Amino acid sequence: MQELQTLFLVPVIALGLAAALHATAYLHGEARRHQPRFWLFFVATLAAMAGVVLAPGMLAFLLAWEAMGLASAGLVAFENTEKSVRKATWIYLLACHAGACALMLAGVLLGRPDCTLAAFLCAVVGFGLKIGFPPFHVWLPEAHPAAPAPASAILSGAMIPLGFYGLLRFATPWGQAPEIWGQTPAMFAISGWILLVLGIFGALGGILFALPQVNLKKLLAFSSVENMGVVALGLGLACLGTDPRFDPRFVGTGPQATPIAALALSGALAHVLNHGFLKGGLFLGAGSVLRQTGTLDQDRLGGLLKRLPKTGTLFVLNALGLAGLPPLNGFLSELLIYLAAFHAIRSHVPALMAAGFLVIAALALTGGLAAAAYTKAIGATFLGESRSDAAARAVEAPSRMWLATLGLFVGSLAMTVGTVVCARLLPPALGIAPVPDALLSSLLAVVGISFALVLLAAALVAVRRILCPRGRIKPVCPTWDCGYHAPTARMAYTATAFTQPLVDLFAPLLKPRHHLIPFKGHPATPTDAAFVTETDDRALAGFWRPVFTGCARLFQRAHLLQSGSLHFYIFLALLAVLVLLAASLV
């Protein structure tokens, strides 16, 4: 349990420090009298998060959990003069409290052998509201863009994964009361498949909705849904891999044990850390972009790598890591989950084989789409020509901002080795068969390959430098645009254009909305035309709004009781007493 606590405290502390450093510069533009409010809620959030991790029992945990929700709602509401921020805060508060309700119910049910499934479902709903399992993810794409960037970094990198901490601690066979799980072996399969399905929906749904977003922070928020889905995939596979009804090789701790659960679990947990560092860096980078340009609309940015070279370079590197590509750390944790899936396929147990194939297909498609989403985010925000004056006039962010991001990136680099350490330490700490030493050295070899990639790239860059010396690399020509003489920034591909083919392909799922303002007037002298496309979160409009309006309609019926007449109320009270008396007699 201590190892688990350490693991979840690392992002809290690291992101807390980096976000604080970033915030000192980020808040510079705010009125002085507002700043203490930020710091109050910031420190309270961090303290509550540490409390959640270190809470000794369920009651203390729930108290800290509520405190964390309330304090962070204060952070989300920081710029409360804007209507969208107030709306986001309400949604966030609602999600926090709904989650806490489910968790209290789970707390009552936990530890009762006859209610394992009910307790697990309550915990999944309660923690899922924090983690952002679909359809509970609605608050993420609202609250993350609304909160100040340092706060979003903490929310996304450190707070969301705490839901997994709670899930692991209270509702899985590796946390408290494993003997209860031993009594109901069917729970391994049930919980595994629930997490697996949530993971598939989260990973694919998250990245699909991230693709069309033009607001940079909204894109990052949906990508958090995706990454939490990846973690859930790993956890689900681990649950299935520890099912005692299967071949004992899967659950034993001996040298013969198949390390499905160990690989999947350590991959999932290492992904929590990797995602925390990388996403924290990306949110801080987005905050710098917002401060220097005044907008997060990617269709109005562009060309920032020239104007914010340090911020931009760090953003590119963090995005590469989060797209799950070598040589950075995001790749290693996904690799562990892939490997667990391969072991599951090889086990020749039908359920495990099916799960393995599902995990592999989902991870691969997620990876491909994530590469698309992040090349879009980089390309539209930092590359090409600036598409607005604000972007064209931007200058490098204050050093404290990019230093904070750099600090997190150094943490990411350390996590390449850290992932291997996770794979070594976590499975024994949680009481499952360890990852074999041979596989650990394989993982270290992958870290070696990552270094080799960097070195080889550096060598090729050096060769290129010799072949065309710096003096001969001159920006002499405009970009080739089919022979057109005066290309403008408006001709470049925008963020929307870049993802349009994929968005169109998945249009039945995404349901993008198009607004077309057509040409007016004579064809020879047309007025301005415009075309806007938006992709809203469908869970909010398609699921929760009907649910809540349905509830409101239901409660309207109860309005009959609220007549305003005191006599009627006294009558009701009397009636209630009589009914209770009668009930006690029977």
Next chain:
Amino acid sequence: MNIAYFLLALLLAPFFLGLVNQTKAFFAGRRGPGLFRLYFDLAKLLRKSCPRAATSTWLFDLAPSIALAATLLAALVFPWSLEAGPTDAAHAPLAALSSVVFFYLLGTGRFFTVLGALDTGSAFEGMGASREVQFSALVEPAIFVLLGFLVLLTGGDSLADLLAGYQTGIWAHHAAPLLLAGLAFFAILLSECCRVPFDDPETHLELTMIHEAMILDNAGPDLAFIHYGAALKFELLAAFLVAMLLPALPFASALRFALLMGGVGATAVAVGIVESTLARMRFLKTPQVLLATLLLTTLGALLFVLF
């Protein structure tokens, strides 16, 4: 020993693209540019200077080098000698993870190629990059389900086990799934290497390009890196296809390597024939074909499990 084959494979890479072009020339009744054209082109490009668009940044300068480095490392990971069997973790620690690492390294290469294209701010390069990420995202699940199928088939870990770890008898019992997987991977190869019917390397119109559109602004050594990387990627994926279809061979490793290269040559000829006989597909149809590769690999795995 593998390192010698690796170097030999690096040397041979541009030859196979020449073979494709020569096949196409044969079908078109032309004399063709010759089998070794790409070698001369590369030598010429390496001597030229690198002008660069005023819009672009360091990312554009470095992207071709990083992409080539990733492809070279993928080639280093590839088991050229096709030596299956229990690998000694002390000597080849990477082996157990080589299959995933192999395809992810190619992914890193693509990531930087796309960023380099976007860095120019050109409408055409943006268009090419957009299509590239779309197609590769759709191909990815098919590739990894195929890897899962190979894990199922061979029970192995490393790329060498997956590619050469099954006995000849497998073909007698499971020819159908193997053929389906081979067909799917051939389509994947055509898409990943930007060949007809997914992309046309010889088109002269920017609007219809994918890979070529992404490198419109590259010149000199950068362009040489890109062309060589493309040739190497073609050789790698073709070698993957051939090795996947060949069972474990009881020959000396040199003969196995020669067979592998022969197979790559045959694949190149097949690609040339496909390019000569097929028209390019409409862009809107392409995703459907790519998703069909996923169906084919899944079907192959299901057939193997059920029968």
